[in-house]
Amino acid sequence: MTSVDMRTPEALADAERWTAHNYHPLPVVIAEAEGAWVTDVDGRRYLDFLAGYSALNFGHRHPGLIAAAHAQLDRVTLTSRAFVHDQFAEFCHELADLCGKDLVLPMNTGAEAVETAIKVSRAWGYRVKGVADNRAEIIVASDNFHGRTTTIVSFSTDPDARDDFGPYTPGFKVVPYGDLAALADAITGETVAVLMEPIQGEAGVLVPPTGYFAGVRALCDEHNVLFVADEIQSGLGRTGKTFAIEHEGVVPDMYVLGKALGGGIVPVSAVAADRDVLGVLKPGEHGSTFGGNPLACAVGVEVVRLLATGEFQRRSAELGDRLHAGLTALIGKGVVAVRGRGLWAGVDIDPALMTGRQACERLAERGVLAKDTHGSTIRLAPPLVVTAEELDHAVAQLEAILQR
Numbered sequence: 001m002t003s004v005d006m007r008t009p010e011a012l013a014d015a016e017r018w019t020a021h022n023y024h025p026l027p028v029v030i031a032e033a034e035g036a037w038v039t040d041v042d043g044r045r046y047l048d049f050l051a052g053y054s055a056l057n058f059g060h061r062h063p064g065l066i067a068a069a070h071a072q073l074d075r076v077t078l079t080s081r082a083f084v085h086d087q088f089a090e091f092c093h094e095l096a097d098l099c100g101k102d103l104v105l106p107m108n109t110g111a112e113a114v115e116t117a118i119k120v121s122r123a124w125g126y127r128v129k130g131v132a133d134n135r136a137e138i139i140v141a142s143d144n145f146h147g148r149t150t151t152i153v154s155f156s157t158d159p160d161a162r163d164d165f166g167p168y169t170p171g172f173k174v175v176p177y178g179d180l181a182a183l184a185d186a187i188t189g190e191t192v193a194v195l196m197e198p199i200q201g202e203a204g205v206l207v208p209p210t211g212y213f214a215g216v217r218a219l220c221d222e223h224n225v226l227f228v229a230d231e232i233q234s235g236l237g238r239t240g241k242t243f244a245i246e247h248e249g250v251v252p253d254m255y256v257l258g259k260a261l262g263g264g265i266v267p268v269s270a271v272a273a274d275r276d277v278l279g280v281l282k283p284g285e286h287g288s289t290f291g292g293n294p295l296a297c298a299v300g301v302e303v304v305r306l307l308a309t310g311e312f313q314r315r316s317a318e319l320g321d322r323l324h325a326g327l328t329a330l331i332g333k334g335v336v337a338v339r340g341r342g343l344w345a346g347v348d349i350d351p352a353l354m355t356g357r358q359a360c361e362r363l364a365e366r367g368v369l370a371k372d373t374h375g376s377t378i379r380l381a382p383p384l385v386v387t388a389e390e391l392d393h394a395v396a397q398l399e400a401i402l403q404r
């Protein structure tokens with residue numbers, strides 16, 4: 001192919017011209033995808049080791065999920081919650097069962113589910129715990145990432161996410177992630193919830209110290225505080241279990257889910273909790289036009305059924321061991337540290353060699369798509385359908401770009 005035939009430069013220039021610059025994408029223009037692979041507009045193939053930040057846990061265009069979407073497209077796609085549709089109860093019931101909770105409240109994006117968790121926690125605080133009006137506090141962790149709404153960025157500690165978007169929503173306290181003593185000090189009679197990611201993805205796939213979340217759970221129990229686990233990126237098979245918090249032997253009061261719940265097809269998010277928590281909401285207090293729509297529920301229920309088999313969690317655990325062994329072998333050869341669980345890894349590249357961005361650009365040139373986070377850290381999160389050979393291939397490409 002000559003450069004004249006190449007469509008990538010033109011497509012990149014067009015995208016740059018017509019959109020706000022709130023992202024800095026790698027120079028790859030994807031036209032098609034299947035499983036763990038994507039193909040760009042010039043016909044080049046790449047292994048997708050980002051998987052839509054875990055929204056594509058089941059791979060691109062999983063046949064069962066695509067079939068469910070097609071079937072639903074031919075029946076009914078949107079009703080609003082003003083009426084009930086025939087996909088709704090099944091999805092909510094099966095998701096509640098997967099979570100081991102009484103009730104589910106479906107929304108669309110992750111940020112909306114986090115907002116839902118915040119509102120439910122506050123309402124629970126006033127109506128059940130008896131906190132005085134407008135005094136409810138929610139404790140979050142430093143380096144958190146819970147989404148982009150104005151309330152959520154109010155408690156971000158990342159200047160890029162937060163600066164110039166004030167005035168900020170009050171009612172949040174930030175404690176260092178992993179520091180139990182700091183959490184114990186921060187809890188007051190007005191604390192209604194502790195909201196945390198079981199593993200912090202955007203922060204660089206940070207795994208907390210062993211026993212941290214057992215301690216969080218104990219403190220929440222002691223002080224009648226809800227423990228809300230944001231499993232939007234860490235959940236639904238990514239770490240080798242249905243929920244990353246299971247590795248800690250802990251059950252939260254509320255799960256916050258998104259990304260993979262939509263099967264990589266539609267945005268589907270939800271919170272799941274028992275009746276004594278989620279039951280505090282009354283008609284008219286919360287909602288979303290698209291939340292729990294028929295297409296979302298038809299895809300979402302198939303996602304839940306895929307997870308109920310346990311196959312994806314098993315693959316993630318087994319192949320995750322292989323991925324981590326391969327990456328750990330690169331420590332001292334251009335890699336400084338590797339963190340994560342299952343098919344999820346944060347890899348710190350030696351900053352003397354290159355930035356995370358440069359590493360991702362070089363990986364893309366070698367046909368592997370990944371995403372940098374801060375500084376010299378890159379994140380690897382392939383779809384859970386990836387094969388052992390594909391994993392080995394990607395690790396070999398990483399090794400190759402680290403050669404001086």
Ligand SMILES: Cc1ncc(COP(=O)(O)O)c(C=O)c1O
Nearest residue numbers: 109110111145146147230232233
């Ligand atoms: C842990 C976590 N929470 C919330 C969100 C926000 O999800 P969304 O981008 O769908 O609003 C993300 C997105 O990356 C996330 O990783």
